[in-house]
Amino acid sequence: MNEVPFATALAEYVEEMLDACTRCGKCVEVCPSVEPAGISGTKSEDVIGGILELVRTGGGPEVSRKWAQSCMQSGECIKACDYGVNPRFLLTMARLSTAKADNELAERRRQGVARYRDGSRGVTVLSHLQLDADMLERLGQKSASVSVPIEVPDFVFYTGCNVLKTPHIALLALDIMDALGISYQVMGGPSHCCGISQLRTGDTEMFGRMASSTMDKLAHSKSGQVISWCPTCYIQYTESVLPTAERQRGSRPFEISPFMRFLASRLAELKPHLQHRVEMRVALHKHPGVAGVVEAATEILKLIPGVELVDLKQPAVGLQSVNVGVLPAFKRELQLRELEAAHDAGVDALVAVYHSDHRELCAHERDWPFRITNILEVVGESMGLHRHDRYKELKIMQDADQIIADCGDLIARHSLDPGDAREVVIKVLLGDQPLPLKGGMPPEQRAAGVAPS
Template structure:
């Protein structure tokens, strides 16, 4: 089939939304980060018009640039639009336009390559510090020792890249699917990158190759259904890449379903398997960026016998925890408020959903009178499933030498360079702590 080209298709999608936008400002008015971004006094209609100017002319107002750069992907803007426009997509494209304007193609390509290489090294090393060869094979990060299966699986489970830093979460996904009898194949890691780093760098040419290759790889199932863990990959593929791929080729080879929503959709099958009673008072760490995930997570927790869920009065914003890194002071403020309210509520556990949430929160367990667990830890425990959270164990130590010592056998077994391991632990684990640890606190 004749294609229009990825970049042409992307531009055509943007042009269509620009034509549909009425500049009413409803998306800006609904955005939960305008005040934290210093835009409380900005005119909604004028700011939206400034974003359109960035996309059409390459220049916009200062308020429009600030709004585009401060987007945390909460998605409230999408619900607010009555004209079929995806404002979140337009803000992503505005950031892309600003990145392309700021540097030449060679510099953009280098920035994308450097960021991707850093990601690849950190993901690879951190997973090797925690996992056996067999577990790496299971997660698709080593060649299988058995002949590859001939028949296509019913579904593909797509880890994305960064969940491999906290691999016990991905392993629990597989354990749960095994119990449910799901026929799946695992794909993910840096070899299946969604292209987000190339997008952020403004390198559209490399982005199109990455995204196209990954979409084609993920299409290897009977149903075309891809179960996704990473919310960033979900938005990148479903909003930015897949519709563009479809416009360029006339084909839509896959559909993506967030794993937590997938589980909730099978709650009638899952609930009889939740056999162990777990007496816990929990609060759920929430993000609204992927519709229905927080609601599905709460329903799954309430389905576990003995679990009581309480709500904390903390704004739920952003796609996931690290999406708030564009507003670091606000990110710290929200995390500290949530920890304080969880302690005041007397919860036993603050429950994360996504891997980035878990990475940023888990070490705070050292200092507060409750545990930090992932939703899969709790659901899995009720099913009789368990995977050790080595990431949390290591991060709580806050000591690179102690971590190296504890992982020494795996470091030798996988041939990890000690200097590389040390640098990754310092920068990719201990440095990944937006709200600093503060010392032990007692339950009020």
């Protein structure tokens, strides 16, 4: 029997979700994007009704289109629905339908390829500016690492792509699993893309092809479990890819769990390894988009001897920092208020979970009297594990020429083009700064590729 095409199975899944929606509007009422997006004056029933129209036809009310484009993927809408509908998924499908309506397939495909290449270039160059060949291979970035090992591991650890820009975070995750005696195979990077660029540009066929290819590669563990780092990949697979695959194939090839929830499920095994006191007052930078991750991170921090956890009482929105970028002014305001609150609370460290949070916040350490660090660095410190945060070190330099000179050895070893590497440093490493540093240039100038002073 022939397998149903991915696009057909996805359309069937979408139709089921549309049929289940009652247009009650509760999802709109709880959404943290509504007010900063400037659409709070419209009846919630009309907004969600317009989303259903967008999904079905690609056309609909401008206010509904604006809501879809302003989605930070906080997930509050999912909790609010009494009928088992996933409004976040419907907003994703509304954006997909809009992209299809706005451009012909050839243009959508061109955009998807361009976004994929730009993303791959940033990941490849920034990881190579920080890691030698052995460490790249450890993170699954050499051909020998993508083959199926002779002995099937307990888990596949799926890094996603962009955490490779801040590789110390991914390496610490592996170090922690090693200490716990967990066997795993690492997969990730551009060769294991979840298809997010194709989904966002409206190329359903290529999205299905890329996501399915990676899905088949990930389905190689004793437990039938994948541990994921990237929240975007997690949402992509749990809300779009795996439900579609289940309709295609009759079952899911694996289940997937975020690393922080996985680690929290093994607290009894983790606790004996937390032997070193970490005398710090810390505040947790929070994003609630993946259910249970903030709670897991809180539980883990409370377990570390010496850590005092301080609640800054700041809004927690979005899947991760990069997703809040759909509302740039709102995002800058949130980040500034959090830095000020951390200062006023006298914390020693502002601790983030995800890689995009770290990329956007870490350089502010230069200007504020506290560390900005990743949660795995704090866990690692208590376990006697350390990975140097080269990304933060480079970003705090704030000078592209100095960064390229400082990375000259690795540029030569990896045969990188210095001019290309400098362009990536300006646009990707230094350009990833939504809230300017004190005395820094506005983010729109960085995005335009203006060299920092």
